[in-house]
Amino acid sequence: MELILKYFPDLTDLQKAQFVQLQELYENWNLKINVVSRKDIDELYLRHVIHSLGIAKIQPFLAGSKILDVGTGGGFPGIPLAILFPEVQFHLVDSIGKKIMVVDEVVSGLQLQNVKATNARVETVSGKYDFIVSRAVAQMETFVHWVNGKIAKKSLHERKNGILYLKGGDLAEELKFYPKATVFPLADYFEEDFFETKSVVHLPLKYRG
Numbered sequence: 001m002e003l004i005l006k007y008f009p010d011l012t013d014l015q016k017a018q019f020v021q022l023q024e025l026y027e028n029w030n031l032k033i034n035v036v037s038r039k040d041i042d043e044l045y046l047r048h049v050i051h052s053l054g055i056a057k058i059q060p061f062l063a064g065s066k067i068l069d070v071g072t073g074g075g076f077p078g079i080p081l082a083i084l085f086p087e088v089q090f091h092l093v094d095s096i097g098k099k100i101m102v103v104d105e106v107v108s109g110l111q112l113q114n115v116k117a118t119n120a121r122v123e124t125v126s127g128k129y130d131f132i133v134s135r136a137v138a139q140m141e142t143f144v145h146w147v148n149g150k151i152a153k154k155s156l157h158e159r160k161n162g163i164l165y166l167k168g169g170d171l172a173e174e175l176k177f178y179p180k181a182t183v184f185p186l187a188d189y190f191e192e193d194f195f196e197t198k199s200v201v202h203l204p205l206k207y208r209g
């Protein structure tokens with residue numbers, strides 16, 4: 001929790017309580033359904049919560065905006081972001097039913113009112129979103145293909161609507177066909193070694209009616 005407050009000092013009491021509760025919820029659910037690797041559960045806040053919240057450092061979401069989390073697994077990055085932005089609507093999607101069941105349990109445990117979770121392949125999901133977030137799901141080319149047509153026409157934020165993807169390592173090859181992509185290194189925001197090679201990639205996407 002100290003780690004979260006180090007980087008996000010302005011949390012309400014409710015948000016602090018929800019972040020604290022995450023550890024217990026994931027520890028319990030992970031015993032039944034493995035959504036976080038055994039090693040990572042001890043470092044839940046660093047490797048999952050703060051990493052997810054890296055997106056918030058790059059793009060604070062405005063009230064009323066809509067965010068799609070593709071391949072959310074056990075709820076990352078969607079759940080930490082939904083705690084941080086209670087006035088933003090989050091749609092968490094995963095093709096594995098058991099993972100969505102864990103997400104539903106965590107959402108109801110935290111009493112989050114701003115999260116909807118759907119068990120589906122994202123290609124079959126309709127709806128328009130300001131931003132589409134993700135971590136560790138697919139290469140950019142495949143991902144862009146999946147989410148085409150899911151971007152809202154009107155931009156509420158100064159930054160253009162599009163993808164905000166948590167990526168690691170050297171992205172030159174993966175992004176060579178995307179000159180409009182911007183890479184934001186998370187080491188500029190977080191000092192822990194874990195973030196040295198991590199970044200958020202913003203790729204603006206056009207509205208397609």
Ligand SMILES: C[S@@+](CC[C@H](N)C(=O)[O-])C[C@H]1O[C@@H](n2cnc3c(N)ncnc32)[C@H](O)[C@@H]1O
Binds near residue numbers: 095096120137
């Ligand atoms: C490596 S896990 C990452 C989970 C989570 N984003 C995280 O970082 O902890 C990848 C997830 O993507 C989901 N997935 C893969 N392709 C998908 C698709 N086309 N639509 C929805 N979910 C998909 C898988 O079921 C899996 O849960």
